[in-house]
Amino acid sequence: MRQFTGQRAWLVQRLSALLLLCATAALGxxxxxxxxxxxxxWRAFARHPAGSTLILxxxxxxxxxGWVGARDVVLDYLxxxxxxxxxxxxxxxxxGLVFLxxxxxxxxxxxxxx
Amino acid sequence: MAARPExxxxxxxxxxxxxxxxxxxxxxxxxxxxxxxxxxSGACLVLAMPWLPDMLARSLRSQDDYDVLLGTWRSPWMxxxxxxxxxxxxxxxxxxxxxxxxxxxxxxGLRAARTSARIVLGLxxxxxxxxxxxxxxx
Numbered sequence: 001m002r003q004f005t006g007q008r009a010w011l012v013q014r015l016s017a018l019l020l021l022c023a024t025a026a027l028g029x030x031x032x033x034x035x036x037x038x039x040x041x042w043r044a045f046a047r048h049p050a051g052s053t054l055i056l057x058x059x060x061x062x063x064x065x066g067w068v069g070a071r072d073v074v075l076d077y078l079x080x081x082x083x084x085x086x087x088x089x090x091x092x093x094x095x096g097l098v099f100l101x102x103x104x105x106x107x108x109x110x111x112x113x114x
Numbered sequence: 115m116a117a118r119p120e121x122x123x124x125x126x127x128x129x130x131x132x133x134x135x136x137x138x139x140x141x142x143x144x145x146x147x148x149x150x151x152x153x154x155s156g157a158c159l160v161l162a163m164p165w166l167p168d169m170l171a172r173s174l175r176s177q178d179d180y181d182v183l184l185g186t187w188r189s190p191w192m193x194x195x196x197x198x199x200x201x202x203x204x205x206x207x208x209x210x211x212x213x214x215x216x217x218x219x220x221x222x223g224l225r226a227a228r229t230s231a232r233i234v235l236g237l238x239x240x241x242x243x244x245x246x247x248x249x250x251x252x
Contacts, residue, residue, distance in 0.1 A: 069153075
């Protein structure tokens with residue numbers, strides 16, 4: 001967990017924020033111009049290597065960004081070491097699971113027949 | 115923060131620091147509200163994240179699952195939850211953008227920061243409301 005504290009956490013928070021900001025702007029522009037994609041186009045996007053990579057990158061940024069923010073909040077408001085450890089472990093586990101499950105969903109989408 | 119009365123001697127935490135949590139006696143300038151809102155919206159979004167993989171799976175499984183998922187989110191019963199998530203997302207992004215701009219020195223002065231805090235608080239709420247209504251138009 002050392003990699004995710006101090007100055008490196010600050011940097012991870014900013015870099016993931018920039019990626020998520022770009023993704024939000026791109027998604028917002030797309031929805032404004034094209035409207036909701038509809039199932040066939042959405043599935044085709046998720047099956048395209050670039051599309052699935054983008055979804056995975058956004059998920060990774062989301063999990064990392066969520067981790068740094070949640071960690072900051074826990075350290076500010078929870079002071080008992082045992083509670084900190086328990087809550088931080090729960091958050092790390094939950095966010096890690098989110099990433100793994102998205103990975104599984106994308107793999108299943110790629111593996112299924114078109 | 116406003117001048118605070120001395121904390122009673124009996125209410126000190128293990129570190130020996132006075133504990134003072136009379137929220138009604140602490141002043142909250144607009145910058146503090148913007149900052150707390152950023153944390154609150156971030157906490158909402160983290161709490162919502164465990165549902166994302168399931169929604170992604172359902173959106174990709176079949177046309178029927180996709181339609182059911184979107185239909186669920188159009189139901190009037192979901193509107194309050196949808197508004198909360200939309201507000202948390204919009205406000206968090208705007209407050210984060212304000213934060214990043216301050217990091218590079220844009221609008222970091224007190225006067226500009228207070229103005230941008232007000233703008234971001236208002237805009238976050240307004241954009242969330244517009245999105246909620248726009249999504250429900252035929």
